[in-house]
Amino acid sequence: MHSFVYRANALLTFAVMVLAFMCAMASLSDNLNSLSPSAQLQVLNVNWFQKSTQGNDEVSMTLNISANLQSLFTWNTKQVFAFLTAEYETPKNSLNQVSLWDGIIPSKEHAKFSIHTTNKYRFTDQGCNLLGKQYNLTLHWHVMPKTGKMFADKLVMTGFRLPEEYR
Ligand SMILES: *[C@@H]1O[C@H](CO)[C@@H](O)[C@H](O)[C@H]1NC(C)=O
Ligand SMILES: *[C@@H]1O[C@H](CO)[C@@H](O)[C@H](O)[C@H]1NC(C)=O
Numbered sequence: 001m002h003s004f005v006y007r008a009n010a011l012l013t014f015a016v017m018v019l020a021f022m023c024a025m026a027s028l029s030d031n032l033n034s035l036s037p038s039a040q041l042q043v044l045n046v047n048w049f050q051k052s053t054q055g056n057d058e059v060s061m062t063l064n065i066s067a068n069l070q071s072l073f074t075w076n077t078k079q080v081f082a083f084l085t086a087e088y089e090t091p092k093n094s095l096n097q098v099s100l101w102d103g104i105i106p107s108k109e110h111a112k113f114s115i116h117t118t119n120k121y122r123f124t125d126q127g128c129n130l131l132g133k134q135y136n137l138t139l140h141w142h143v144m145p146k147t148g149k150m151f152a153d154k155l156v157m158t159g160f161r162l163p164e165e166y167r
Contacts, residue, residue, distance in 0.1 A: 039067040041084070041137045041157045047118065049130070050166050057130035059123040059162060065101060065139070066114040072143050073108035080105040081142040086123060086160075088135035098123050100137075132164040 042064040049059045065084060072080055083102035090096055100119040105111050140154040 036071055037067065037069045037141070037153075037155065039065070039139045039155045039157070041065055041139065043137075043160060044116070046163055046167065048167060049163055051128055052124075055128055057125040057128045059130060060118060061100075061123065062116070062118050063101065064114065064116055067112070067139060069105060069111040069141060070108050072141065073111055076145045076147060077108075078144045078146045079107075080111065081144065083140050085138050085140065086135050087138055087156075088129075088133050090125070090127065090129040092127070096125070098125075130162050131166075133162045135160050135162065 043061050044064050045062040047060040047062060049057070051057055063084070067082070069080055069082065081102070081104055084100045086098045086100055088096050099121050100123055101115075101117060102120065103115075105113075137157045137160055138154050139157075140152065142150055142152045144150050
């Protein structure tokens, strides 16, 4: 009898230890997989680039938006709103922000994606400042929690440049 209780107890202790170890490994591998959000943004093509009759430059481009935002999802995450902006400087404004694409990410499974798209919203300047213009592409995200405060962050990719001529 004594030996049976002892053995059962030893077995239980061992099971708890294995469970604890597996939990530790699971959370460790979770962290290793995605320490922080990452993104790769590519301009695959400038489809056309022209000045409208009102004198405003407008560009149509094909983008490759790849991101892994899975680390933003926890038990408390309802959804993530992501959007991409082109950001550039003009003599009038130190920061011009033009939204090119957006999307709602409903779950962690959808938070790793690669999208091949033309700009969903018009890339138009308030004037004709875009020839040869250097710009950044910034992926912004707003994390909407089930309870608590929303938070926002972004990733900036620098060094993009528009063509020197209309096409
Ligand atoms: C889009 O970018 C991803 C990640 O950089 C790359 O694996 C994929 O081949 C790209 N797709 C195209 C069509 O260039
Ligand atoms: C582009 O990004 C770089 C690095 O974050 C920053 O120094 C620069 O001011 C940005 N340019 C614009 C126009 O926002």
